[in-house]
């Protein structure tokens with residue numbers, strides 16, 4: 555069984571939480587895009603964990619975890635993340651972690667360039683996590699990247715790095731007036747943070763091919779959500795990689811393989827980190843209460859997330875582009891005690907009502923059309939059956955399912971592993 559677990563919205567839907575739950579029935583968990591700009595929070599019997607790079611499967615004994623070809627890896631961050639997991643008693647070794655020899659290395663100069671560019675843009679900034687993601691993907695696509703497999707021969711690595719730095723320094727100096735990067739500093743960084751990872755590097759394609767032919771079950775864990783996909787998201791307020799399920803097998807290392815299903819993770823309300831159109835956004839005291847109730851502060855950055863009511867046009871679009879087989883609705887418990895539930899049921903664009911998700915200037919011009927649904931005051935985190943939920947909650951779920959035209963199979967009612975209802 556090959557399953558992608560993907561975000562329907564702007565990210566932070568609870569993908570890590572759902573992967574942690576679903577991984578019970580899977581053998582291999584792969585990340586296939588992005589880097590340490592992810593923040594996947596998992597709360598289970600071992601504690602609370604925030605994963606930026608490692609797949610959420612590392613918390614499940616017996617799984618093998620893969621950092622796929624489509625990823626960008628900040629080696630320093632990766633080493634620290636592995637170290638802090640080990641300090642929390644979680645085993646991370648070459649037997650349960652495989653790193654693709656084709657994954658791209660995210661260097662300190664990428665982080666530096668990200669910060670310099672965001673600062674240069676001032677009020678027009680993208681709202682980047684400042685972790686080098688856009689610059690490192692840009693370098694990958696203009697073929698000025700270095701890959702994990704390059705670490706296996708440091709002599710040729712150094713030669714390739716020198717050519718790249720000759721070029722990169724022109725930009726850092728000429729565009730930003732910065733001092734040049736010294737190759738020795740980068741080689742020292744590589745010795746400290748790259749060399750210890752050598753035993754983890756392999757052809758994840760070969761490994762996954764064996765896993766598939768051996769009948770293993772594989773999860774492809776996405777980072778961010780449909781609306782942040784570089785091609786199909788709210789460009790340019792996207793991330794720099796493909797967050798869609800259709801990229802999962804390619805980004806992991808087995809482009810020939812077909813997914814059996816894609817589980818879309820969708821939140822009971824909306825949140826968004828960074829800049830760009832966010833039609834359903836709620837402001838003032840109402841927004842503040844929702845943000846507090848949902849603890850909507852970025853796991854990777856600590857930034858307050860923008861929040862809003864459930865957005866039907868955006869989520870319907872997310873379901874479509876993700877090719878979701880079914881959905882997991884998360885954070886439903888957050889709506890307890892917040893009064894009636896606002897839902898953005900449609901957009902109004904230049905006087906016309908639509909439930910189709912627009913692009914470009916139409917999206918910027920879109921105004922939300924809200925309807926309210928009856929709220930609830932009952933604590934629902936202990937509910938394990940649909941019958942346990944208040945009637946108004948069930949009506950809300952039915953409405954969402956109909957509006958999205960996709961089955962909601964799981965309902966998450968709390969952050970802990972067992973806080974869910976399976977329908």
Ligand code: GDP
Nearest residue numbers: 566567568569570593594595885966967968969
């Ligand atoms: P991801 O990036 O999609 O993995 O999501 P994040 O981990 O960034 O954000 C989701 C947050 O909500 C995390 O802090 C989770 O622990 C938490 N969470 C997930 N599902 C639920 C839920 O059903 N209820 C509550 N209250 N919290 C949840």
Ligand code: MG
Nearest residue numbers: 566593594853
């Ligand atoms: Mg997150």
